[in-house]
Amino acid sequence: MSAGDTRIVAAKHRDLLSAALAFEDPSAFRVKSWGELLRALGIFHFCSFPVLVNNCGKLMSIARTLLGKRGFSLLLRPTVYAQFVAGENEREISQSIEKMSLLGLRPMLAVPIEEDLGESTGEKRYDDNMEAMLECVRMSHSKAWSKDPMMQLKITALLSPELCVKLTTLTAQRPCDLDLLVRGMNGEPISFPGLNENEVAHFQCGLKRLNKIAEESRSLLLEALRLCKSEDFCLGVKLVRGAYMDKERKLAEKKGRPDPIYQCWEDTNDSYNGSLNVMLEIIAQKPEHYRIIIATHNEESVRRAAKRMEELRIDKDGGSVCFGQLLGMCDHVSLTLAKEGYAVYKSVPYGSVDDTLPYLVRRAQENRTVLQGIRKERDLLKQELSRRLRLSLRGSS
Numbered sequence: 001m002s003a004g005d006t007r008i009v010a011a012k013h014r015d016l017l018s019a020a021l022a023f024e025d026p027s028a029f030r031v032k033s034w035g036e037l038l039r040a041l042g043i044f045h046f047c048s049f050p051v052l053v054n055n056c057g058k059l060m061s062i063a064r065t066l067l068g069k070r071g072f073s074l075l076l077r078p079t080v081y082a083q084f085v086a087g088e089n090e091r092e093i094s095q096s097i098e099k100m101s102l103l104g105l106r107p108m109l110a111v112p113i114e115e116d117l118g119e120s121t122g123e124k125r126y127d128d129n130m131e132a133m134l135e136c137v138r139m140s141h142s143k144a145w146s147k148d149p150m151m152q153l154k155i156t157a158l159l160s161p162e163l164c165v166k167l168t169t170l171t172a173q174r175p176c177d178l179d180l181l182v183r184g185m186n187g188e189p190i191s192f193p194g195l196n197e198n199e200v201a202h203f204q205c206g207l208k209r210l211n212k213i214a215e216e217s218r219s220l221l222l223e224a225l226r227l228c229k230s231e232d233f234c235l236g237v238k239l240v241r242g243a244y245m246d247k248e249r250k251l252a253e254k255k256g257r258p259d260p261i262y263q264c265w266e267d268t269n270d271s272y273n274g275s276l277n278v279m280l281e282i283i284a285q286k287p288e289h290y291r292i293i294i295a296t297h298n299e300e301s302v303r304r305a306a307k308r309m310e311e312l313r314i315d316k317d318g319g320s321v322c323f324g325q326l327l328g329m330c331d332h333v334s335l336t337l338a339k340e341g342y343a344v345y346k347s348v349p350y351g352s353v354d355d356t357l358p359y360l361v362r363r364a365q366e367n368r369t370v371l372q373g374i375r376k377e378r379d380l381l382k383q384e385l386s387r388r389l390r391l392s393l394r395g396s397s
């Protein structure tokens with residue numbers, strides 16, 4: 001094949017890829033039931049009003065007070081909860097995930113517990129959180145839901161957020177002694193420069209909890225460690241545009257620090273694309289060494305990543321690159337990617353209505369720009385609904 005022919009084939013390939021990832025095909029929604037289509041349409045319509053999304057926390061707590069625990073649960077369970085949460089017990093979670101697996105999507109179980117500054121609870125609560133995380137490790141790995149099981153947990157569910165902030169400041173001032181952390185995880189008494197006696201004691205409890213979670217997944221950890229050793233080092237990255245924008249801005253203002261957020265979305269986007277490119281290039285050189293989950297709902301970012309993967313000849317399902325979206329959001333992106341053979345994870349929160357409520361409110365707020373601009377998904381849902389209506393009308397005439 002001449003150089004000219006190679007260029008033509010590559011260009012045709014790129015056109016095919018762009019067409020496949022246009023995310024304009026409503027057939028992705030054929031797998032959904034009537035009820036699921038109507039529920040998604042209703043919820044996305046609700047989310048298109050900024051005032052409702054911005055105040056969803058307040059609205060939910062008013063509704064809970066007016067309706068009581070049971071009434072509120074009856075309202076939320078078939079609507080918002082069913083859209084964004086997998087279920088409350090193992091049976092419900094399994095049902096949701098098995099359905100997802102049939103569509104080629106992989107679950108990434110998310111323990112919906114985290115704390116924010118000023119919400120610190122205490123050692124007992126952190127111990128309970130650790131038990132919930134251990135249960136999540138067990139569920140993620142005991143079921144054959146996906147070939148590369150993944151889960152998400154937040155360090156602020158094991159350690160007070162105030163201490164996390166202090167540790168971040170201290171480690172920015174001087175490099176962190178990893179050996180010291182490992183000794184702390186193994187239960188050895190440690191002293192940490194800059195922390196007082198109480199803070200060290202709490203930090204040590206947090207390290208022990210982390211160790212217990214790591215021990216639970218020991219065989220997986222050992223395999224990861226073997227890989228790290230043979231390859232010197234293995235780095236896994238979850239690439240996100242980030243959350244808590246308003247909170248970070250307010251905090252910086254209060255503390256008299258420079259605004260840590262980019263001035264506009266375009267700057268955030270340039271930074272995201274730059275990091276994505278760096279990771280994909282390095283993965284192309286040493287795929288066993290690095291892993292990335294491109295956690296975004298942005299179609300352009302997904303297309304860009306797929307195009308770059310093609311240029312760099314990175315295997316779609318080789319294990320080093322995968323995509324991630326939240327359960328109930330941008331299914332047209334997830335389902336199309338899975339259909340095209342990419343590894344796609346859905347972040348799957350679970351738990352009772354009360355336990356998942358703060359999670360839902362936080363996710364709604366950090367994804368409000370995505371939720372408010374979800375017009376395309378709504379249009380595709382409507383197209384699928386009208387296709388079904390036409391079919392049933394034709395069938396009955």
Ligand SMILES: Cc1cc2nc3c(=O)[nH]c(=O)nc-3n(C[C@H](O)[C@H](O)[C@H](O)COP(=O)(O)OP(=O)(O)OC[C@H]3O[C@@H](n4cnc5c(N)ncnc54)[C@H](O)[C@@H]3O)c2cc1C
Binds near residue numbers: 242261263268298370
């Ligand atoms: C599976 C998964 C896991 C995630 N885990 C985490 C996590 O652990 N921690 C975390 O912080 N985030 C996490 N996120 C990201 C977060 O929840 C939002 O999904 C994400 O910020 C929305 O960005 P997007 O790329 O999907 O959408 P886009 O529409 O492309 O971008 C919207 C985002 O851009 C940023 N943005 C918007 N306007 C501006 C502006 N004017 N200036 C600067 N930035 C702006 C905001 O972060 C906003 O949320 C996760 C996302 C997914 C899908």
